[in-house]
Amino acid sequence: MRLIRLFPDDSKFRFVRWRVLSFPFSAFITVTTVVLFLTVGLNFGIDFTGGTLMEMQAKSGQADLATVRSTAHSFEVGEVEVQEFGQGGQVSVRFRTQPGGEGAQSALVQKARAAFESNYEIRRVETVGPRVSGELVQSGTLGVVLSIVSVLVYLWFRFEFNLALGAVIGTLHDIVLTVGFFLITREEFNMTSIAAILTIVGYSLNETVVVFDRTxxxxxxxxxxxxxELLDLSINSTMSRTVMTATTTALSLLALVLFGGQAIQGFANVMLFGVVICTYSAIFVSTPMLIYLGVKTSARAAADAKAEADAKAAQVGA
Incomplete structure (x- = not known):
């Protein structure tokens, strides 16, 4: 029985030559991301900006998240997070910090109480201040940095220096473009976003290592x-696996985007973008970068060294 192939095994597509387009494109997106980060900034969520958390218990025993979410959004106070937790109709509602200080925040809490207390028992109201938010920012940043350092250590032992450096460049490229996704789309950046970035780091590393192992x-x-020619052969020989992995992962994430609901949609959107970027990066950025990092076959490296030595000898003789 012949297996289904999403990409032919005997392909000889010249992927590496497209670096004349992929490198300028990635450079443009990277520069745009840096400029937007410095001028506009990320759209931080409640986890990082602070806000108010309200926990409620449905009196009927069954929470109607759609109604709670629509009611909360009708207050027109910015992003609102509505999630069900535990069992028996427990709901948490998070409002971000409002302009106007404690008075505006207290008014919002009173408005929410009036809207929900007929159907829900308000069990806890808690304010997340800037101090806690700052600690979350530090913890999230530290988590990303430590993950990148761990990747560096892993690649250092897994590959020789040139291949390891190429994989690191590809991973950093994917992180930057993912941050660019948050900046351009204004998707809320919260602790779930940190988890998405760490997951993308792992996926990016996995895609790159597969190609570099073959290289x-x-x-x-x-x-x-x-x-x-050698790099093109590496990509073509692993392309069937790359396409299969990316397709199955993207289809799963697409289902979450379409049917997963608002609570998980942000994470699914970022991950779907990440799968596309990581696949693009492994083929059109990380692998072609090896050309400029000095990756060569042993005979080719020896021939180049001999040619360089002959050129120096000719200069000395002249």
């Missing part, structure tokens, strides 16, 4: 072929 194998097998 290392082919470097030992083929001693004297052009670097571009």
């Amino acid at each position: 290392r194998e082919l470097l030992r097998k083929y001693k004297n072929i052009p670097t571009e």
